[in-house]
Amino acid sequence: MTAGHFTVEDPATGRALDTVADGGPAEATAAVDAAAAAAHDWARTPARQRADALHRAFELMLREKDRLADLIASENGKSASDARAEISYAAEFFRWYAEESVRSSGNYGPSPAGGTRTVVSERPVGIAALITPWNFPAAMVTRKIGPALAAGCTVVLKPAAETPLTALAIVRLLAEAGVPEGVVNTVTTTDAAGVVTTWLEDARVRKVSFTGSTPVGRALLRQAADRVVNASMELGGNAPFVVTPDADLDAAVDGAMLAKFRNGGQACTAADRFYVHADVAEDFAARLGKHVEQLRVGPSSCADNEIGPLISAKAVDGVTALVDSAIASGARVVARAEAPTGGEGHFFAPVVLADVPADADVVQQEVFGPVAAVVTWQEEDELLRMVNDSEMGLAAYVYAGDLQRAMRLGESIDAGMVGINRGLISDPAAPFGGVKQSGLGREGAREGLHEFTEIQYLSLAWPES
CATH class of the missing domain: 3.40.605.10 (Aldehyde Dehydrogenase; Chain A, domain 1)
Incomplete structure (x- = not known):
């Protein structure tokens, strides 16, 4: 018994x-x-x-x-x-x-x-x-x-x-x-x-x-x-999502919506830190923001809803603290979806942040929530230093127009799995796992x-x- x-x-x-x-x-x-x-x-x-x-x-x-x-x-x-x-x-x-x-x-x-x-x-x-x-x-x-x-x-x-x-x-x-x-x-x-x-x-x-x-x-x-x-x-994971200046931005945004917002961002493979080249960062964030503003947030009892609640009130508090800290550090809100209010359920409004400092907690920690934090880069050496400056190495995503460049970047990232021009990497026929911690x-x-x-x-x- x-x-x-x-x-x-x-x-x-x-x-x-x-x-x-x-x-x-x-x-x-x-x-x-x-x-x-x-x-x-x-x-x-x-x-x-x-x-x-x-x-x-x-x-x-x-x-x-x-x-x-x-x-x-x-x-x-x-x-x-x-x-x-x-x-x-x-x-x-x-x-x-x-x-x-x-x-x-x-x-x-x-x-x-x-x-x-x-x-x-x-x-x-x-x-x-x-x-x-x-x-x-x-x-x-x-x-x-x-x-x-x-x-x-x-x-x-x-x-x-x-x-x-x-x-x-x-x-x-x-x-x-x-x-x-x-x-x-x-x-x-x-x-x-x-x-x-x-x-x-x-x-x-x-x-x-x-x-x-x-x-x-x-x-x-x-x-x-x-x-x-x-x-x-x-x-754990803290997946980087890399966008090069020659990337197809529409495809990158579609991939970002999958990699970031599937299951409300509550996935170890979720893209947490978006490293977007300075030449296209503003355009990418704006396009992503338009998609995020259209997300339907609410209980699964309504079949049209795309984003459900976080798992607990503690989770909501943790994600909120990361976003507030980023904004206090200079990040700006590009877009937010609307989420149910009134106290019932553990809902958090999906958000896109731009101009996020590379050392912000929302970048350095696994978010486990619907937050896309955009960091800009200009040189590949700088990019790879930021991407690999993490104890985690589960998943990563690379969007680039030049496939050889995408492959080179993917092979240079410390991660067990890398999505090349795609935002979904899990497959029962592929080995799932990470490196480092x-x-x-x-x-x-x-x-x-x-x-x-x-x-x-x-x-x-x-x-x-």
Whole structure:
């Protein structure tokens, strides 16, 4: 029995949506018990059977797309269109890993010295602890569960306390798809530290995969080091968006609207700092401002709304403080959208700032809100110094008319992912992850599957004839 329950709220209204079990260390241990009991059989389940279950889960998610999107919109607050897009994206991880799970890897060959043969194969890493954030409550769950199950791992999952309903719904669909009992085990909780510490101190847990803030990631890495637990970390971002003087400004503005305002800017890949060449900065900011002023801000209950609330009142206060500080430092407001007023819901009006000092907090920190801060540059050396003067290195965006110049700039940026003349970079078939303090390891693509495997080799005595 769990110690109690907690309430999940709609950030657009503050009203209660549902209550879920509030687990603690005891429930965390019980989840590992169940994962351990199922681990042997699941690891030895033929890859084709694991693939079939994942493919059925993909089909079930598409069947339930509207219901799942409504859940996301309700507990996360994102717009109806963003929520539907997330379900399509999230489901694709199940299909991708259904296909990848049957493509075995390894090699066999003679030793150069002779007398032996070497057989190299991959095996499941073991029970995996998965910790997911609130901003993409479906995609972050499937992006971790998909490869873990494909590799033959059983998992224990802790979704964010702000958005547990979507995760619970997806886990139920996995059971309907034929994933055996004990393979996926969910603990909803308001005691994240207690649950995750229990997992990291349990000798049966051999993998931790976390998506969230860099400070929390650092703490988890310290804990994982005590038992040398295999760790994947997808941490914070502060993505630069570069516009060169020869860029197609209409295309750059369209890309900026995607890169900055998807999910209200509450994404680790969101463009936060816009470095626009001085020759086109005023024009770019004006064009972007016109688009931002037309954004429809409000609850997802109205299908026409494009920007929902921020996740909490604390988030609104944080974004407001960054904007106010920038204005006090000399930045000017180019444009603002209109947002609901009256106190209900955690809404923030999207804004475009120009003449922003390069050292302003709104540039140096991850904003996690609908704020576009425009900094001007003139020389590429100056540009790259500003772009790379950050502890973060997750995503970046470059818009340039000359493709070779765009590629050169992209390759010079310290980031794990760079969008060249496009504002959307996430793809289940591509390796998602960053450098520096934006994380360790990759999710998605074949690389995401490798994160849940370990390499073993057998050395066979093989007398030469």
